Amino acid sequence: MAAGTLYTYPENWRAFKAQIAAQYSGARLKVATSPPAFTFGQTNRTPAFLSNFPLGKVPAYQGDDGFCLFESNAIAHFLSNDALRGATPQAAAQVLQWVSFADSEIIPPASAWVFPTLGIMQFNKQATEQAKEDVKRALTVLNQHLNTRTFLVGERVSLADITVVCSMLWLYKQNSLLNKCQIVCHISQFISKVLAREKHVSHLFCSVRPA
Amino acid sequence: MAAGTLYTYPENWRAFKAQIAAQYSGARLKVATSPPAFTFGQTNRTPAFLSNFPLGKVPAYQGDDGFCLFESNAIAHFLSNDALRGATPQAAAQVLQWVSFADSEIIPPASAWVFPTLGIMQFNKQATEQAKEDVKRALTVLNQHLNTRTFLVGERVSLADITVVCSMLWLYKQNSLLNKCQIVCHISQFISKVLAREKHVSHLFCSVRPA
Amino acid sequence: AVDFLAQEKIWFDKTRYDEAERRFYERMNG
CATH class of the missing domain: 1.20.1050.10 (Glutathione S-transferase Yfyf (Class Pi); Chain A, domain 2)
Incomplete structure (x- = not known):
């Protein structure tokens, strides 16, 4: 079962797709929307963030195992189960x-x-x-x-x-x-x-x- | 293995996704781009077409078993295999x-x-x-x-x-x-x-x- | 949320492009 962190700004309808999918599937998802974990406009412009997420866009997902994904449809798909x-x-x-x-x-x-x-x-x-x-x-x-x-x-x-x-x-x-x-x-x-x-x-x- | 017909106008890059996927996977795909099978601007406005493909857009796919799909990404996915x-x-x-x-x-x-x-x-x-x-x-x-x-x-x-x-x-x-x-x-x-x-x-x- | 939404990249004109493409290919196909 997937486990990781979703970086996004608050109330992001694109992030909601992933969050709801995780709720249905049981994936363990931490959501980072505010300092110190994540500051939109700052964190997503740092070299560290861009090395994992080259477009600098959110939502962006990083698994606890280091697996990185951008594009909300891909993240929601990954956090889903076969039924979803x-x-x-x-x-x-x-x-x-x-x-x-x-x-x-x-x-x-x-x-x-x-x-x-x-x-x-x-x-x-x-x-x-x-x-x-x-x-x-x-x-x-x-x-x-x-x-x-x-x-x-x-x-x-x-x-x-x-x-x-x-x-x-x-x-x-x-x-x-x-x-x-x-x-x-x-x-x-x-x-x-x-x-x-x-x-x-x-x-x-x-x-x-x-x- | 999927088998069906792809309706599109010629040289449609969106249709190419599906066509190439089918070539790789071995899906049996007939491509209908010209009369009498398909005339873009006419066939896709008929009630029969719209009942299967309500947006009237191409590419549109109909399996030999009657299964209908629109949206090129979905069609390409369906015509793919697990490796793709x-x-x-x-x-x-x-x-x-x-x-x-x-x-x-x-x-x-x-x-x-x-x-x-x-x-x-x-x-x-x-x-x-x-x-x-x-x-x-x-x-x-x-x-x-x-x-x-x-x-x-x-x-x-x-x-x-x-x-x-x-x-x-x-x-x-x-x-x-x-x-x-x-x-x-x-x-x-x-x-x-x-x-x-x-x-x-x-x-x-x-x-x-x-x- | 609105401030963040303002920074989203959306293809607002997509429908206009789809329509132009459709007319172009309908003309090309007679």
Whole structure:
């Protein structure tokens, strides 16, 4: 069973994928988000950190045995168990399908929509309208898939569900955005089910109220 | 062993990941790129196609047993064997790490740099200069990793190598771009090794001359 | 969290690039 340390800044939705996967699988994960263990912007620019994690990005994982990984999908995969990864070749491929879907269909437009509302980017009406449409399109596909299923792959929670839920975190934090999106209840129910089974991490989403 | 059909337009670098993986693993893959089997822009908008592949994007894979997959990373993974996917949990995670690296560190700036030169998008000097810097940074990390290794993960070709090589296809097609990038020979040697072992697919890269 | 999020690298324009690529290859394929 994996054991190690996850370096990240607090409330990092990418790190949540790994943290939730570890909770489900039982991997022993220490999370370093603050001094002295880790200071984002400083520690990740040191030569020691960069020698293990050349991009200087977080989350970054170092096992107790020295094994190093960057890229959140890889870390979450490593900290998972076979059930989360997909126990058959078909299930494993479907898990990767939805992980890619989250990265390529949800994250870009969701970020383009949410970041201006957080004051991180300048607001651009045309870009925001396009982003909303793109988010709606992605969530419509997701909602349709969940019309007849409880989870994205198979009959139990997988890395697909964890990844997709985490990718929607900021959409849900900005609650009113999803209400405007007129999301059908399948997605909200889906999120509740993915998060409900794991009591240890529910506090990470305590500020989120599904629409 | 997987057997099915890959729907795509011709010369699609995303489809190449799956095609090369299938060649290595021995999966029986038919590739549908032209009428009557598949017409990009028409077939992928039909209700029949969208019922299996709701995003309408390619590459899309349908097994002879009816199993459907979208997202190129998932398809390539499914058509691989255990060696390509990474035979141990650590190797499998490292494969995913480099796949994510290709998607997040190479493809965005490579697209920003190359698309205007192909007439796909309008040229923007500032965006191009930034893209060049980002490509250089990503390839520097890659080159450094390959300084002491033949392949990205372990001692043999994996999905990591296939994905990273395919993600650089446009950069290499626009040969002069890489010359301007002053790529150290590690990457060129790396590409040659990844492609050299698989004679069946070398024709896919016949128009590419590594810098 | 917002301050940290501001330092994240996101491909905001991905959809625009996907769309441009799609149109390009649809034209190329008649």
